[in-house]
Each structure stands twice: as C-alpha cells, then as structure tokens.
C-alpha cells in the first residue's frame with residue numbers, strides 16, 4: 001500500500017494506522033496531564049474552552065499534519081522539506097528538538113507509573129482504610145517522585161522505549177493499543193463507578209461539569225493557553241508525529257473520518273479520567289487546584305486502598321497506563337529516530353540508543369524536583385507545540401493551500417464545500433487563537 005524502505009514499517013491495514021495514532025494520542029496527556037490542567041484552571045470553565053479548542057483547533061490542525069504526511073509519504077523532516085523546501089526545512093529540526101524536550105520529562109512521569117505498578121504489588125501506597133489513606137498516598141508520591149527512585153524508573157522507562165524502537169517491533173504496538181484502549185475504558189469505568197459512590201461525588205461533578213462563566217471571563221488569560229497547550233499535547237500535534245503516521249496512508253483513505261475517530265477516543269478517555277479523579281479528590285478534602293503533578297497518582301492510590309483487591313486493580317490500572325505512556329513515547333522518539341536514519345544515515349539501533357541516552361540525560365534534572373516537571377511541561381506544551389502548530393498552519397493553509405485542499409479531497413466522496421470551511425477556519429480563527437495562546441504562554445513561562 002505504500003512506499004517505504006526497510007527502515008520504515010508500514011501499516012498493514014487502515015486499522016493499523018488508526019491504532020498507532022490512537023496509541024500516540026492516548027497517554028499521560030489524558031491520564032496525568034488532563035486532570036492536572038483541569039485542577040489548575042478551575043474545573044468546568046477549562047473543560048468548555050478545551051472541548052471547543054479540540055473541535056475547532058485540534059481537529060483541523062490534525063488535518064493539516066495528515067495532508068503533509070500523506071502527500072509526501074516521508075518522515076517528518078523529509079516531508080517538510082519536500083512539501084515546502086527552503087528555510088521551512090528548519091521546521092523539521094524544530095520538531096526534533098521538541099521531541100527531545102517532551103520525551104525527557106514524559107519519561108520521568110512514565111517512570112512514576114512504572115513505580116506505581118511495583119507499589120501496587122508491594123502495597124507501598126496503601127494505608128489502613130479510612131481517613132488514614134490520604135496522607136499515606138500523598139506521602140508515598142512525595143517519596144517516589146524525585147530522587148533515586150525517580151531516576152531509576154526514568155531510566156527503566158527510557159530503556160523500554162529504546163528496546164522496543166531499536167528492535168523495530170512497532171507492530172507490537174498495534175497489539176498493545178488493541179488491548180490498552182478497551183482495558184482503560186473498563187478499568188477506569190470500574191473506578192468511575194466506585195468514585196460515584198463517594199460522599200464528595202456531587203460536589204466534584206458540579207466542579208467538573210458545570211462551568212462557572214464568571215470564572216472563565218475572569219481567568220481567560222490563563223485558561224486559553226492552557227486549553228490550547230492541552231489540545232496540542234493530548235492529540236500529539238505540533239511536532240510532526242501525525243505527519244509521520246499519515247505518511248503511510250493510501251489515497252483512498254478519508255482523512256476526516258480517521259481524524260474524528262482519533263479525536264473521539266482521545267477525548268472520551270480524558271473525560272472518563274476526570275470522572276475518576278475528581279470525586280476522589282473532593283472526598284478526600286484535597287483542593288483540586290493543589291493536586292498538581294501528583295493528582296492522579298495520589299487520588300487513584302487512595303481509592304485503591306479502599307477497594308477489595310485494590311492491589312490487583314492497581315497493577316492493572318498502572319500497567320495499562322504504562323502501555324498508554326509507552327505507545328505515546330514511541331511515537332515521540334520515532335520522529336527523531338527516523339530523522340537520524342534518513343538524514344544522517346545512522347543505523348536504527350545506533351540512532352535509538354544514542355537518542356535514548358540523550359533524552360535520558362535531559363530528563364535527569366526533572367527527577368530532582370517536581371517543579372522541574374512543570375517547567376519543562378509549560379515550555380513544551382504552551383510554547384513549543386504551539387509554535388510548531390502556528391508554523392505548520394502558515395505553511396499548509398497559507399503557503400500551499402491548493403496542494404492541501406487537493407490532498408484533503410482524496411478519499412472523500414462528497415465534499416460540499418467543507419474543504420473551504422476547513423481552510424478558512426485554519427487560516428484565521430485557528431491562527432489567531434494560537435498566536436494569542438503563544439503570547440500568553442510565553443508570559444506565563446517567563447514570570
């Protein structure tokens with residue numbers, strides 16, 4: 001179905017592409033970052049803006065990447081060069097840089113997840129049930145989030161990524177994702193039902209689902225960049241992952257339907273995660289704004305202490321989250337590795353080991369202090385990905401609109417002017433919101 005040399009695997013089927021793209025999208029962004037952002041930005045007011053952005057910005061921006069990938073059939077850097085040429089080629093280098101930064105701290109958080117798989121078995125985070133739970137769960141997170149534990153599990157996470165990518169067993173990812181998505185839906189479903197029975201549930205639902213418009217109007221300067229950053233981060237946009245994945249697609253593929261499927265799964269899992277996390281936090285008397293980077297770990301650990309066979313559910317929960325995190329991490333490193341293979345002529349194995357080591361080192365400072373997670377994270381999601389998104393939009397929707405429209409139309413039978421709607425949505429409102437978000441994100445980062 002596609003061209004590709006022996007260093008580039010192709011999707012065996014259309015399902016293979018969707019699974020890989022869902023595997024990239026669904027990850028720590030949904031399970032760890034989403035509740036953390038919601039808590040920081042005041043609950044439902046953030047959700048409203050976030051959902052609007054996913055639809056009006058995220059989905060069209062995904063089409064932008066799909067168009068470049070499928071038209072060129074090349075890795076990210078090659079794709080940008082072929083699509084645009086000239087100075088635009090540097091955009092590919094920017095994507096490589098973004099991949100380094102994101103994976104560096106993503107791996108530290110992925111290490112926390114692996115640590116919690118172990119902690120579920122040893123019972124480390126479980127106190128006696130009742131009010132004892134909250135402090136035990138909190139203290140446990142405090143102990144493992146930094147220091148030697150964090151460093152060791154960061155190393156383990158990167159090692160897993162490197163081994164999977166070096167062996168080129170990405171096909172295994174298809175299987176992993178096939179198991180991961182239903183498993184997450186099931187396990188989170190069980191936890192959401194448990195959370196529903198908690199005394200703080202009603203208050204949590206109103207916080208999470210009923211937007212306070214006054215709050216929104218008073219805080220839009222922080223909500224807008226947070227929602228844009230989360231939209232790009234969670235959908236794996238702004239650094240070429242979706243360009244790479246779409247490069248293997250054939251022309252009879254309807255890009256719109258594929259994009260909608262990916263966005264749908266990704267959004268569903270985020271919303272479900274919130275239904276687990278917030279009732280637990282409210283019931284424990286934890287202010288969701290104070291939960292920070294540990295919110296998901298502390299709240300879930302605490303719930304598991306209350307549940308029969310909680311340790312087993314914990315192994316399954318953190319185990320599936322680990323698969324989700326790994327499939328996203330692989331998509332991140334793959335942008336860099338395929339660049340190194342195609343452009344620098346390095347072998348896959350050598351490229352993966354060297355790049356993986358570099359990323360590991362870049363993540364070391366993050367294991368020293370959890371504030372470093374926030375620092376890397378704001379820089380990556382609110383600045384770098386948004387810059388990547390802006391440049392891609394300018395390139396595709398302003399500089400090469402005719403090519404883009406023609407590419408988008410392939411595989412879609414009845415267009416009825418949707419292509420023009422897409423083009424003008426991306427050209428003006430998307431661009432304006434992204435530029436405003438970037439400005440606000442930079443202000444936040446430097447202050």
Ligand code: PFF
Nearest residue numbers: 025027028029233234236241
């Ligand atoms: N989308 C992934 C998540 O939500 O966990 C994270 C991610 C993957 C971000 C790939 C960016 C990226 F290019």
Ligand code: NA
Nearest residue numbers: 025026029234
């Ligand atoms: Na995501």
